[in-house]
Amino acid sequence: MTSLHPADAVRLLVEIPEGGGSAVVSTVVGDNRFTGNRIAWVVMEKGEPESRGSLGLPQADEAVMELMRDALENPRASDGLHELAIADHPFEVYIEIRRPVQELVVVGAGHIAQPLAHLGALLGFRVNVIDDRPEFATRERFPSAEKVIRADFSDPFREVPLHARSHVLLVTRGHKYDYACLIIALQMDPPPAYIGMIGSRRRVRATYVQLLEEGIDRVLLDRIHAPVGLDIGAETPEEIAVAVVAELIMVRRGGTGASLRGVERVMERFFKEDK
Amino acid sequence: MTHDDGRSLTQALYAAREAGRCCALATIIATKGSTPRKVGARMIVDPDTGLVGTVGGGCGEAEVIEAAYRVIETGRAQRVNVDLTDDLVSWSPAVCGGVMDVFVEPVSPEAS
Numbered sequence: 001m002t003s004l005h006p007a008d009a010v011r012l013l014v015e016i017p018e019g020g021g022s023a024v025v026s027t028v029v030g031d032n033r034f035t036g037n038r039i040a041w042v043v044m045e046k047g048e049p050e051s052r053g054s055l056g057l058p059q060a061d062e063a064v065m066e067l068m069r070d071a072l073e074n075p076r077a078s079d080g081l082h083e084l085a086i087a088d089h090p091f092e093v094y095i096e097i098r099r100p101v102q103e104l105v106v107v108g109a110g111h112i113a114q115p116l117a118h119l120g121a122l123l124g125f126r127v128n129v130i131d132d133r134p135e136f137a138t139r140e141r142f143p144s145a146e147k148v149i150r151a152d153f154s155d156p157f158r159e160v161p162l163h164a165r166s167h168v169l170l171v172t173r174g175h176k177y178d179y180a181c182l183i184i185a186l187q188m189d190p191p192p193a194y195i196g197m198i199g200s201r202r203r204v205r206a207t208y209v210q211l212l213e214e215g216i217d218r219v220l221l222d223r224i225h226a227p228v229g230l231d232i233g234a235e236t237p238e239e240i241a242v243a244v245v246a247e248l249i250m251v252r253r254g255g256t257g258a259s260l261r262g263v264e265r266v267m268e269r270f271f272k273e274d275k
Numbered sequence: 276m277t278h279d280d281g282r283s284l285t286q287a288l289y290a291a292r293e294a295g296r297c298c299a300l301a302t303i304i305a306t307k308g309s310t311p312r313k314v315g316a317r318m319i320v321d322p323d324t325g326l327v328g329t330v331g332g333g334c335g336e337a338e339v340i341e342a343a344y345r346v347i348e349t350g351r352a353q354r355v356n357v358d359l360t361d362d363l364v365s366w367s368p369a370v371c372g373g374v375m376d377v378f379v380e381p382v383s384p385e386a387s
Contacts, residue, residue, distance in 0.1 A: 010300075
């Protein structure tokens with residue numbers, strides 16, 4: 001078994017997660033005769049996990065495969081250096097982990113959907129847009145989307161089944177359509193990673209009242225991000241889109257959404273004036 | 276490496292491979308302190324077509340590009356320690372305040 005070629009390694013890291021799988025690549029970066037050698041561990045959504053390439057030493061392959069499997073199982077594992085020692089060979093490997101690509105499902109193809117789809121794609125989401133109006137659900141309006149689908153809001157997710165990596169944004173032209181799609185998304189098992197619904201306080205409140213009247217569990221209501229987005233005073237469709245994707249990043253990375261100036265307080269902490 | 280970065284890097288690596296050219300691939304493998312780009316950021320240095328991707332720009336990147344040319348010439352991978360901790364009040368572009376470890380490797384057109 002020979003080392004995985006760098007071009008093939010970079011391609012694996014991009015294409016496997018796009019197909020819903022995970023890929024881990026290990027490269028020897030310490031200074032020895034195996035420097036630059038690579039092995040990958042590929043886990044497709046369906047199918048058996050497999051390795052590709054080799055570090056050039058069977059014992060090293062075995063040790064690093066264990067490391068790669070552990071890294072995949074640990075959601076907090078991140079890319080970085082690891083030290084290994086095989087017999088008399090000290091090894092330093094750089095391990096990269098790529099998990100399945102996250103999806104953004106924009107329901108409604110109106111004026112807010114356009115910057116949303118664009119920003120979502122920019123952030124690495126695979127973007128799908130759904131609307132029931134053929135004149136809005138067009139490729140021309142959403143050049144960065146993976147799929148632009150015309151579907152009825154009574155069965156919106158037929159062509160893009162929701163899963164645990166779906167981030168659903170409800171931005172249709174009418175409250176009743178948002179509601180129809182919301183109730184479907186809410187009852188998905190496993191639940192989507194994120195459900196956001198646009199709307200004023202009044203509209204959101206009305207939605208909650210309606211959901212409770214329908215007998216939807218209160219716990220499920222906690223899954224809804226509504227009104228959607230962070231409070232940055234957004235007004236235009238583009239500004240609102242920024243506020244919404246900022247919330248998506250916050251959910252994904254676990255930030256606070258507060259201004260860093262207030263969090264870091266550099267002036268206050270380092271330039272305190274004596275009184 | 277963001278998604279789009281990954282796509283353009285893949286394309287560039289395969290283009291060089293098909294054209295039979297040797298190029299260099301630089302990857303940030305460790306950082307300390309504040310650096311413009313984080314672990315996993317990549318850049319290709321192709322003597323024929325130039326740069327694809329970035330490891331942060333500025334003086335730090337220039338050091339990596341220099342190393343990349345050495346790597347292509349010798350065919351041996353190299354680790355470059357880039358220090359961006361210049362005096363904060365100097366007007367040097369290297370004022371991020373961090374250090375990064377960049378692995379620069381040759382990418383030969385043959386399957387290795």
